[in-house]
Amino acid sequence: MKEDFIDNHITEKAYLVGIDVPGEHSLWTIDESLNELELLAKTAGIEVVGRTSQRLAQPRPATYIGEGKVTEIKNAISHVKGCTVIFDDELSPGQQRNLEKLLGDDIRVIDRTALILDIFARHAYSKEGQIQVELAQYEYRLPRLTRMWTHLIRQAGGRAGGSIGGVGLRGPGETQLESDRRFIKKRIILLKKQLDDVRLHRQHHRMRRKKSGISVVALVGYTNAGKSSLLNRLSNAGVISEDKLFATLDPTTRRVTLPGGRVVLFTDTVGFIKKLPHHVVAAFRATLEGIAEADIILHVADISHPMAGAQVETTEKVLFEQGAGNTPSVLVWNKSDLVKNKFTIDYNHGKNNLTISALTGEGIPELLVCIEDMINKQLRSVTLEIPYAESALLNRIYKECQVNEIVHTDNGTIIKALVPPSFMDKVKAFCTNF
Ligand SMILES: Nc1nc2c(ncn2[C@@H]2O[C@H](COP(=O)(O)OP(=O)(O)OP(=O)(O)O)[C@@H](O)[C@H]2O)c(=O)[nH]1
Numbered sequence: 001m002k003e004d005f006i007d008n009h010i011t012e013k014a015y016l017v018g019i020d021v022p023g024e025h026s027l028w029t030i031d032e033s034l035n036e037l038e039l040l041a042k043t044a045g046i047e048v049v050g051r052t053s054q055r056l057a058q059p060r061p062a063t064y065i066g067e068g069k070v071t072e073i074k075n076a077i078s079h080v081k082g083c084t085v086i087f088d089d090e091l092s093p094g095q096q097r098n099l100e101k102l103l104g105d106d107i108r109v110i111d112r113t114a115l116i117l118d119i120f121a122r123h124a125y126s127k128e129g130q131i132q133v134e135l136a137q138y139e140y141r142l143p144r145l146t147r148m149w150t151h152l153i154r155q156a157g158g159r160a161g162g163s164i165g166g167v168g169l170r171g172p173g174e175t176q177l178e179s180d181r182r183f184i185k186k187r188i189i190l191l192k193k194q195l196d197d198v199r200l201h202r203q204h205h206r207m208r209r210k211k212s213g214i215s216v217v218a219l220v221g222y223t224n225a226g227k228s229s230l231l232n233r234l235s236n237a238g239v240i241s242e243d244k245l246f247a248t249l250d251p252t253t254r255r256v257t258l259p260g261g262r263v264v265l266f267t268d269t270v271g272f273i274k275k276l277p278h279h280v281v282a283a284f285r286a287t288l289e290g291i292a293e294a295d296i297i298l299h300v301a302d303i304s305h306p307m308a309g310a311q312v313e314t315t316e317k318v319l320f321e322q323g324a325g326n327t328p329s330v331l332v333w334n335k336s337d338l339v340k341n342k343f344t345i346d347y348n349h350g351k352n353n354l355t356i357s358a359l360t361g362e363g364i365p366e367l368l369v370c371i372e373d374m375i376n377k378q379l380r381s382v383t384l385e386i387p388y389a390e391s392a393l394l395n396r397i398y399k400e401c402q403v404n405e406i407v408h409t410d411n412g413t414i415i416k417a418l419v420p421p422s423f424m425d426k427v428k429a430f431c432t433n434f
Pocket residue numbers: 221222223224225226227228229230240241242243244245246247248249270271272334335336337338356357358359360
């Protein structure tokens with residue numbers, strides 16, 4: 001009896017549903033896509049009891065899948081108490097309502113977006129992360145509010161033993177729904193304002209960083225590729241790294257010294273996933289803007305993953321959408337310790353390609369040399385005349401730039417140097433050759 005209770009109430013159970021649209025999953029088979037959905041479900045603490053898919057030319061506007069398929073799902077889960085059905089795409093509010101009607105009262109219907117938002121909510125530790133997730137959740141929920149309220153009515157009706165949404169319930173229900181909507185709308189306005197403040201703060205921070213002239217390397221990649229593990233390996237950052245999707249939501253920046261002595265900043269941030277919900281992208285704008293402003297993109301990919309090529313493609317698409325498509329980048333195949341043949345993946349887009357293991361440290365020295373080379377390639381050749389009063393700047397130039405010639409004159413020190421783009425603002429006023 002006790003076991004039965006645990007089985008049916010404590011562990012949430014779910015059944016996964018996807019559609020196979022010809023042409024859409026060019027890189028992902030429907031099975032691989034549902035594998036990823038299963039991993040998302042597991043990360044959210046949900047046990048998957050089964051899955052199904054349907055081949056359709058396009059999703060059905062009213063029910064996403066065909067009605068026959070809905071009946072098939074209903075039968076498949078009839079023995080699982082309180083089962084949740086998770087769809088591998090964002091459902092429209094109408095589709096969700098119709099599916100719930102067809103599947104019946106006990107069945108909760110959620111979609112990939114709700115699942116991702118749920119994971120984000122669990123993993124948001126900072127104030128900023130929490131504001132971003134809360135905003136994304138409210139934006140997603142507002143058009144779906146009817147459903148939430150009908151659920152409450154059902155519970156009330158159930159306890160009273162009466163019918164669903166009866167005459168006595170309709171009035172207060174509508175009022176409640178309206179006031180819930182008003183509350184959410186107000187909350188959205190407040191959260192957006194708070195996020196504006198966060199963005200401003202981040203912008204100031206980046207401006208200060210720009211003024212400091214230190215180059216920034218952004219670690220980006222598909223979720224679970226090993227970005228945080230790499231930052232930890234490079235800098236003892238102490239960032240949480242777990243075999244979970246979206247373990248990191250909040251950006252972390254650490255200083256790393258390159259082999260030639262130059263100090264650069266490495267930033268670890270939120271991972272990407274295919275069909276990244278647009279509410280998440282919009283809410284995480286403050287975080288994503290940091291990627292677009294980096295000097296170098298270090299794209300981390302998991303070489304041991306069966307969908308590694310597709311994950312790289314997805315990440316590049318998101319980078320492009322975020323305005324970071326033209327930033328110099330290096331593609332780093334991580335987890336080399338897990339594969340025997342390191343050259344099985346022929347996917348490089350003609351870019352810098354490296355194989356590393358954040359776990360064993362293999363390839364890390366080569367990676368640092370590669371980053372240094374990339375920064376050196378961006379250096380600009382300038383002639384500077386630094387007055388003697390600017391001795392602090394002179395010291396910074398010796399540290400941050402490659403100084404090739406020094407001549408002391410009556411007016412100051414004339415220097416021929418190669419300057420990184422991030423340092424140009426600092427010395428522009430003293431340039432004599434442009
Ligand atoms: N075998 C092996 N495992 C690794 C390596 N790098 C990372 N991992 C493991 O991969 C999992 C994910 O690593 P994370 O560093 O959290 O990945 P992430 O890219 O930061 O992931 P999110 O923050 O969730 O987007 C963890 O279980 C790590 O221990 C590696 O080089 N080899």
